[in-house]
Amino acid sequence: MENQCLPKKAPGFCSFRYGLAIFLHFCNIVIMAQRVCLNLTMVAMVNSTEPPHLHNGSTLETLDDLKGTVSTGQHGVWVKWAPPLERGRLTSMTLSGFSMGPFIVLLVSGFICDLLGWPMVFYIFGIIGCVLSLSWFLLFYDDPKDHPYMSTSEKDYITSSLNQQVDLPRQSLPIKAMLKSLPLWAIIVNNFAFIWCNSFLVTYTPTFISTVIHVNIRENGLLSSLSYLFAYICGMVAGQLSDFFLSRKIFSVLTVRKLFTTLGIFCPVIFIMCLLYLSFDFYSTIIFLIFANSMLSFSxxxxxxxxxxxxxxxxxLIKAVSSLFGMTGGLISSTMAGLILNQDPENAWHIIFFLMAGINVASLTFYLLFAKGEIQDWAKETENTRL
Known part of the structure; x- marks a missing residue:
């Protein structure tokens, strides 16, 4: 029924909107490169007599904030650029850059630090970021209708598919109902836990490897990058499996969401505990660290x-609010971990990992109790959503 108003020939993969998704994919890679390269170069910057966990906390917090801002802004882009039936594919293609970015930068930064010196890491990724920024200003338009380089058929396809949503009756924002909605809070709380955990692991994996395994900067980069390669794979598998379960009607929407949230939030806790108590050699430590990082992507x-x-x-709106709470978790996570490492280096990793485990378990419990898989009454497109 929804497709009756759409053009008969809709541009496919070789289209501007998919090109935009790929472009944003690379932007996210560079954003994470600029974020993560600092974590590895910290190991190279510090004096050999200094503890490797000392760093400029304000710089990390600023970069965390920028990453969250960009992520939130991209969801706003797809409101006008993504047809409803393609939003899952386009957004997943875009956000996967956040997993691929750390893999690439950690893979090459160790070699750059070793061969050219750590300042060159910032110059290289900074120049790439400037080029992408300039390209963004030249190629992106707020509304696809205004874009001079798109085909008319693609413009018609996007605008006609979105007109069905835009033409719906305007409704006041049900703020009170949203604040009382436990399923909504379940999403927000687990976004907080996800970004808390992810922010810490992104920031401190190179430091953990340096202080616990004692490897050189090149090996550190290679070992740290493996976690994000597996995270990228897990994220792609999660998307494919969740769609498979739903399309074949093997599980309900709620069951699928709870299943992958459990895998993404609880499995890292299991491997973190294994990292603390069952890692007796180099290989077991690396394996547990990789799984602790990568399983988050099932979320x-x-x-x-x-x-x-x-x-x-x-x-x-929900993604913006969730990202705001998530950014808060990321800032607190990085700052608190740095303080703990400075004040109690001997027991720091145990304290940090147990704190992370507690937040993940509490958030997951809340989600399993209150999550829903159907449209809530306050979000239905009817005349009775006004409070």
């Missing part, structure tokens, strides 16, 4: 897209 098929299930009408 892509769970709580991180659950807002589309319960309130597609307010998806952009």
């Amino acid at each position: 892509f098929g769970g709580c991180l897209i659950n807002a589309l299930d319960i309130a597609p009408r307010y998806y952009g």
Whole structure:
């Protein structure tokens, strides 16, 4: 029924909107490169007599904030650029750059530090970022209707598919109902836990490897990068499996969301505990660290897209609010970990990992109790959503 108003020939993969998704994919790679390269170069910057965990905390916090701002802004882009039936593919293609970025930068930064010196890492990724920024200003338009380089057929396809949503009756924002919605809070709380955990692991994996395994900067970069390669794979698998379960009607939407949220939030806790108590040699430590990092990406098929299930009408707003809470978690996580490492180096990793485990378990419990898989009453497109 929805497709009756759409053009008969809709441009496919070789289209401007998919090109935009790929471009944003590379932007996210560079954003994470600029974020993560600092974590590895910290190991090279410090004096050999200094503890390797000392760093400029304000710089990390600023970069965390910028990463969250860009992520939130990209969800706003797809509100006008992504047809409803393609939003999952386009957003997953875009956000996967956040997993691929750390893999690439950690893979090459160790060699750059070793061969050219650590300042060259910032010059190289900084120049790439400037080029992409300039390209963004030249190629991107807020509304596809205004873009001079797009085909008319693609413009018609995007605008006609979105007109069905835009033409719906305007409704006041049900703020009170949203504040009382436990399924919405379940999403927000688990976004907080996800970004808390991810921010710490992104920031301190090179430091952990340096202080616990004692490897050189080149090996550190190679070992740290493996976690993000597996995270990229896990994220892609999560997206494919969740769609498979739903399309074949093997599980309900709620079951799928709870399954992948459990895998993404609880499995890292298991491997973190294994890292503390069952890692007796180099290989076991690396394996547990890789799994602790990579299993987080299963959340892509769970709580991180659950807002589309319960309130597609307010998806952009919910993602913005979730990202705001998540950024707060990321800032607190990085800052608190740095303070703990400075004040109690001997027991620091145990304290940090147990704190992370407690937050993950509490958030997951809340999600399993209150998450929903259907559109909530306050988000339905009816005349009775006004409070």
